[in-house]
Amino acid sequence: MKLPLKVGIIGYGKIGKIRNECVKNHPLLELIGVCDLDPRTCEDSGVSYYSDYRELLSASPDIVFVCTYNCYIPEISIQAISRGIHVFTEKPPGRVLEDVKNIKDAAIRNPNVKIKFGFNHRYHEGINEAKAIVERGRFGKVMWMRGVYGKAGGAGYDNDWRNNKNLSGGGILIDQGIHMLDLFRYFCGEFDEIKSFVGRSYWMVDVEDNVFALLRNSMTAQTAMIHSSATQWQHKFLLEIYMEKGYLEINGILSTTRTYGRETLKIAQCIYDENGYPMPNPQEVMTYYDYDNSWSAEIDDFVECILKDKPVSQGNIEDAIKTMELVQRIYEGDDQWKRRNCLGKG
């Protein structure tokens, strides 16, 4: 494969620009064009502008980053895959599960194409360190996890495209909570039982602004609880992972806005009394992380998969499908919400 790899970015809003920074800083990537409905946003890109994504695909990039509204992701991804172009698409991987399945079908027809989805939280340093501890079994098996991911909405939140169901497919869960669901799977595997409450508490939008859900693996009894919120006035990311012999807490996550606090990982090993019973409040060690390398680490990983023809192991099509399945089942798990929003087969 000829280097540097040629890159096109489709959707040149906030996330598209972040991706461009990663491309600029990667020695093996070269941006050749950007596409957006608004030409003004592309003026500073320094490369060819395309108003139609098909024209950008015709310029034969090796990779495209799909950073559009959720509703356009499937069509663009499938078109790119069909032309043999490697695809990196942002999360969520569409509006509904069916979208991702269609992308998968295209991927099956084009097995040489690499496809990766932007579950960048897996690449945060705190998550990496926690994963290493869980993987090596230092504290035994994961028993349960509790995740809170919430934001205050923000200026113009009620008019944001993310809350237009036709464009986004859902509200805070599919936009932000999906990261937490992906992390639940990353640490604990799959869940087959789901109970959920999906609601609109504050924002006058046609999607949910709060979701509470319980997920359980009926074979292992491992359970996870998520609260995804757009009324978390104090921005919050908290993931607690409790194992048989200790626990981990990732509090705060380094983001572009820096509003979720400093990223910390608390590690504690259980202490036991003379009869072998766990005692409360073991000593804790708190680790602070200063830099968010997740965006670039994610791209490095993808480029390596392409150049070495390795399967995509993180954020691959199966991850996208399984995580979207959880999203869909959480939406459908609340009968009231389901009836009101005409979800599911009925």
Add this chain to the structure above:
Amino acid sequence: MKRVVFLDDLKESDIRPEIVYAEYKHLLSEDIQNHFTDPSLLIDIHCPGCSNRNTKFAFKKMEFNFCSCSKCGSLFVSPRPTSDALRSFYKDSRAGLFFRSTFLRNKLEARSKKVFSYRIQWIMGLIEEYLPDAEIFLDYATKYPNLLQEVNNLGFFKSIISVLPECFEEEHLLPENTKIIHDNETVENKIDIFTAFEVAERVFDPVKLFNGAYHACKKNGLFLITTTTSSGFEYQVLKGYSPNLIPLDRLNLLSLEALTSQIEKAGFEMIEVSTPGRLDVEIVKRTYEKNPDIPLDSFWKYLFSYRDENVLNSLQKYLQEFQLSSHVRIAAIKR
């Protein structure tokens, strides 16, 4: 890059039993007077943190001059005994013998519980994240055989090497499979984990230690170091009044900046720079209480006189969080 904070209640008496420590310092003071009367045994040095020649006298303790570096802020003893003279002092002096036998032994129990467990967790965490196939562990200037025993019990390492540049009466307490060497200069590109706990402050040339560690580590090998820094609260506030700032044990107090810079210059990439010390505030407070005439700023006097434990604990946690405690731990990787 990351840094850690320990959320527990370690006290100075846990790791430095007061009476034993006082006895050690008494012996040290006497031994220094007996050993270093001949000025030819002492040599002037440049700053060990940045090689700067522009250093100035800071204070005198037990007949030795502490100097401070105008460039990097390190604090160090100069003139100081030559490397050979130091080695001979550590080996033959009464203080050296007392340190190795009585003092360390008294520290062991509390250390095992409160300090070693953190070190073991630290080593385990780094192995899990960076070196799941680690096989060869080297500890430089081993002082705590129990720690090596616990390292051995982890079951990760095929080989444990203990570098003992000085005499060590407790060799028999090291794990059976420990290979003892007296110099790591011949060890090249072999080591997965190279540890130097509380060593950099008492070797003649800390930069030589860092370079040696880099030389000894294999690719992706890890260098773990704990030491004392002049940037920390205890030394910044108390300066020469710090009860722990004693010559020969504290020859080099590199500033945090000098320390990280020299380890990077040796070739390592930093993974973690933490100051997880938990004793600065307690030490400063106790020193002030014992000697209210020491020249402390009025803010500290007020704090220690009128504010309770919660405030002081929060201050100590703050010092840890923002790399301002005097105890440093660093993990670095050889890429």
